Amino acid sequence: MASFPSYKAAITLAILLVFLNSSSAQLSANYYSKSCPNLFGTVKSVVHSAIQNEARMGASLLRLFFHDCFVNGCDGSILLDDTSSFTGEKGAIPNRNSARGFNVVDNIKSAVEKACPGVVSCADILAVAARDSVVILGGPDWNVKLGRRDSRTASRSAANNGIPAPTSNLNALISRFNALGLSTKDLVALSGSHTIGQARCTSFRARIYNESNLDTSLAQTRRGNCPRATGSGDNNLAPLDLQTPTNFDNSYFKNLVNRRGLLHSDQQLFNGGSTDSIVRTYSNSPNTFESDFAAAMIKMGDISPLTGSRGDKEKLQEFPLEVTTTFIGLLELGTVDLDRLPLT
Numbered sequence: 079m080a081s082f083p084s085y086k087a088a089i090t091l092a093i094l095l096v097f098l099n100s101s102s103a104q105l106s107a108n109y110y111s112k113s114c115p116n117l118f119g120t121v122k123s124v125v126h127s128a129i130q131n132e133a134r135m136g137a138s139l140l141r142l143f144f145h146d147c148f149v150n151g152c153d154g155s156i157l158l159d160d161t162s163s164f165t166g167e168k169g170a171i172p173n174r175n176s177a178r179g180f181n182v183v184d185n186i187k188s189a190v191e192k193a194c195p196g197v198v199s200c201a202d203i204l205a206v207a208a209r210d211s212v213v214i215l216g217g218p219d220w221n222v223k224l225g226r227r228d229s230r231t232a233s234r235s236a237a238n239n240g241i242p243a244p245t246s247n248l249n250a251l252i253s254r255f256n257a258l259g260l261s262t263k264d265l266v267a268l269s270g271s272h273t274i275g276q277a278r279c280t281s282f283r284a285r286i287y288n289e290s291n292l293d294t295s296l297a298q299t300r301r302g303n304c305p306r307a308t309g310s311g312d313n314n315l316a317p318l319d320l321q322t323p324t325n326f327d328n329s330y331f332k333n334l335v336n337r338r339g340l341l342h343s344d345q346q347l348f349n350g351g352s353t354d355s356i357v358r359t360y361s362n363s364p365n366t367f368e369s370d371f372a373a374a375m376i377k378m379g380d381i382s383p384l385t386g387s388r389g390d391k392e393k394l395q396e397f398p399l400e401v402t403t404t405f406i407g408l409l410e411l412g413t414v415d416l417d418r419l420p421l422t
């Protein structure tokens with residue numbers, strides 16, 4: 079039988095590992111209430127003027143948060159430029175010539191640094207800016223949970239593999255969302271983000287020329303500004319929601335019911351499969367969509383690099399001091415062997 083000290087160490091280690099694996103449990107809406115009381119007002123005013131300059135910017139900021147969270151968690155890694163030690167996410171296929179709003183995030187960061195230097199993470203700024211964008215464009219409000227740490231590294235290949243492509247079929251979409259702890263209902267609700275913003279011809283060309291589950295007059299219209307041949311016109315834009323691309327409403331779902339989804343992946347949500355009923359519900363009930371969307375955004379914001387695939391050893395440097403100290407204490411006692419920890 080194990081002796082008492084090693085039994086005690088095992089329990090301490092178990093508690094520690096549970097802690098390491100559940101950093102999202104630390105997120106809270108009032109995380110900066112003392113250290114940065116003006117955070118929300120500061121972010122909102124910069125987002126507001128950016129959207130006044132260009133209404134599409136709200137969509138772009140919302141998407142940045144999604145693309146951050148789906149690649150090793152909501153850790154701000156999408157914001158990192160390439161360095162000598164890693165190739166960043168900005169140049170990954172889903173982001174290149176597509177992700178935008180980085181200058182607005184820089185402006186928010188400067189304003190926040192002025193108000194409370196060295197306190198607020200960029201990952202949290204993305205979460206607040208996404209919420210503010212939705213609210214300013216007429217969508218639901220929610221309490222954003224905060225307290226994320228920023229990553230010091232980024233991965234282009236993780237971005238290429240982790241962010242779903244517009245060519246994805248329903249099963250692929252469901253399994254990618256499920257793998258991150260998001261349900262099929264979350265997938266449909268979050269896809270309602272495509273009620274705002276624009277897509278490039280290259281993202282929907284195959285659909286408007288080859289697919290039959292598409293309203294013929296929409297196909298005709300979109301072909302007008304998206305030539306069949308690749309190359310020319312690749313970056314020509316079309317609204318994801320043909321009627322109200324700067325209003326956060328439920329018209330995306332009405333479009334899907336009428337076979338007017340712009341992306342292949344959009345129309346997959348209403349194509350005779352298991353998600354048809356959810357789409358129909360949201361198309362009839364803006365309130366249900368809004369509350370499911372807000373709940374799903376909070377869940378997406380909980381995706382953390384330290385859950386699922388866990389953190390790498392470098393991430394230990396970013397743990398709160400007391401955890402790091404306990405851990406180092408156990409290492410010194412010889413009760414923890416770093417090489418045997420499942421932190422790969």
Ligand code: HEM
Nearest residue numbers: 137138141144176242243244268271275276277278281343
């Ligand atoms: C379900 C899987 C999804 C796929 C396959 C997908 C794919 C895409 C694609 C291809 C574009 C157009 C990019 C371009 O052509 O430059 C786009 C735009 C956009 N996506 Fe998604 N997306 C998905 C889910 C989401 C989610 C979950 C959100 C937010 C929570 C989101 C928010 C947006 C927004 C707001 C835009 C417009 C951005 C702008 O105008 O700058 N998408 N998406």
